[in-house]
Amino acid sequence: xxxxxxxxxxxxxxxxxxxxxxxxxxxxxxxxxxxxxxxxxxxxxxxxxxxxxxxxxxxxxxxxxxxxxxxxxxxxxxxxxxxxxxxxxxxxxxxxxxxxxxxxxxx
Amino acid sequence: xxxxxxxxxxxxxxxxxxxxxxxxxxxxxxxxxxxxxxxxxxxxxxxxxxxxxxxxxxxxxxxxxxxxxxxxxxxxxxxxxxxxxxxxxxxxxxxxxxxxxxxxxxxxxxxxxxxxxxxxx
Numbered sequence: 001x002x003x004x005x006x007x008x009x010x011x012x013x014x015x016x017x018x019x020x021x022x023x024x025x026x027x028x029x030x031x032x033x034x035x036x037x038x039x040x041x042x043x044x045x046x047x048x049x050x051x052x053x054x055x056x057x058x059x060x061x062x063x064x065x066x067x068x069x070x071x072x073x074x075x076x077x078x079x080x081x082x083x084x085x086x087x088x089x090x091x092x093x094x095x096x097x098x099x100x101x102x103x104x105x106x107x
Numbered sequence: 108x109x110x111x112x113x114x115x116x117x118x119x120x121x122x123x124x125x126x127x128x129x130x131x132x133x134x135x136x137x138x139x140x141x142x143x144x145x146x147x148x149x150x151x152x153x154x155x156x157x158x159x160x161x162x163x164x165x166x167x168x169x170x171x172x173x174x175x176x177x178x179x180x181x182x183x184x185x186x187x188x189x190x191x192x193x194x195x196x197x198x199x200x201x202x203x204x205x206x207x208x209x210x211x212x213x214x215x216x217x218x219x220x221x222x223x224x225x226x227x228x
Contacts, residue, residue, distance in 0.1 A: 001169070034214040036152075043202055043218035044144075044152065050212035087152050091206075091213040094166045096142065096154040 002026055002090050006099035012107040017078045021102045023071045023088035032092035035064055035073045038101075039084045047086075048073065078104075109133035109217050111203050116222030123193050123226070129186040129203030129219055137161070137181040140206040142215065143188045145199035145224075153199075156188065157206070171197075193226045200224075 003026040013019050023033065031051040036044040046055045048064035051071055061076040075082055083106050088099040115127040129141070142157040156177040157166045165177050176189040186203050200223050204215035 032213070036215070038152075043221060044215070045218075046214055046216050049207075049209065049214035049216075053209070053212065055214075055216065085151075089152075089154075089215070094157065095168065096157065098144075098152040098154060101151040 001095055002029060002093050002097050004088055004090055004097050004099040006086075006088055006102050008102060009100065010103040010105065012105050013078055014107045015078050015080055019075045019078055019104065021073045021086055021088075021104075023066075023073070023099050025069045025071075025090055025092075028068045029090045029092035031067045032090055033064075033066065033071045034089045034091060035062075036087045036089065037082075037084045038087065044087065080106075109205075111205065111217055111219035113201065113203055113219040113222040116201065116224045118225045118227065119193055120228050121194060121226055124189070124191045125193065125224060127188040127190070127201055127203075127222060127224070129188075131184045131186065131205070134205070134217075136179075136184040139208075140213075141179065141186045142204045142206060143177065143186075144202045144204055144215070144218075145197075146202070146221075147196070147199040150199075155201070158186070190224070193224075195226050198224060198226050 005024045033051045035048040038044040052064045085103045112130045143155040158177045174192045178187045200221040202221045203219045205217040207216040
């Protein structure tokens with residue numbers, strides 16, 4: 001099974017900051033990597049698919065990059081509504097898996 | 108409007124069974140693979156099971172293999188998860204999710220609101 005590891009597990013930042021979250025796969029997954037945002041009590045929301053493609057309706061301040069085993073999610077200028085938990089997920093294997101999550105908190 | 112609506116959650120004793128349902132609307136249900144994803148209280152997301160659009164292929168996480176069965180009825184636009192031999196560690200919110208396919212790039216683009224399953228005596 002493919003293990004996904006995110007870092008950091010939590011992050012404090014201020015409105016307007018540039019933030020980067022990292023996701024590492026236990027084996028190469030090409031670009032089969034997705035990013036989701038989840039707010040408390042809500043279902044996850046797809047932000048980025050195929051490592052760098054922005055899902056329709058998602059603000060352009062969100063971007064993704066990487067391939068193989070190392071990936072990043074960047075938020076260029078944090079907005080108040082961006083404080084949430086972020087998850088990466090691989091779709092390379094039929095046995096899908098998620099990272100453990102990164103909680104983004106207000107500093 | 109594209110929508111997924113889960114039902115069937117509740118309180119069940121250890122060793123018991125429960126069947127979850129996920130009613131889909133607003134898209135051609137049979138054209139898409141579907142998954143169940145769960146989230147234990149205060150924890151992260153865990154993929155549980157997936158099924159192809161036709162229902163001919165199914166996949167399970169090791170943690171539920173042999174105990175859970177995923178199925179679908181494309182005539183009713185409904186996804187199911189039969190959960191047997193339930194354990195305390197199966198306590199979670201269970202989400203159903205539609206998997207979109209962009210030229211073999213796959214991601215969960217639509218999620219239900221979730222249904223809570225509590226396994227406790």
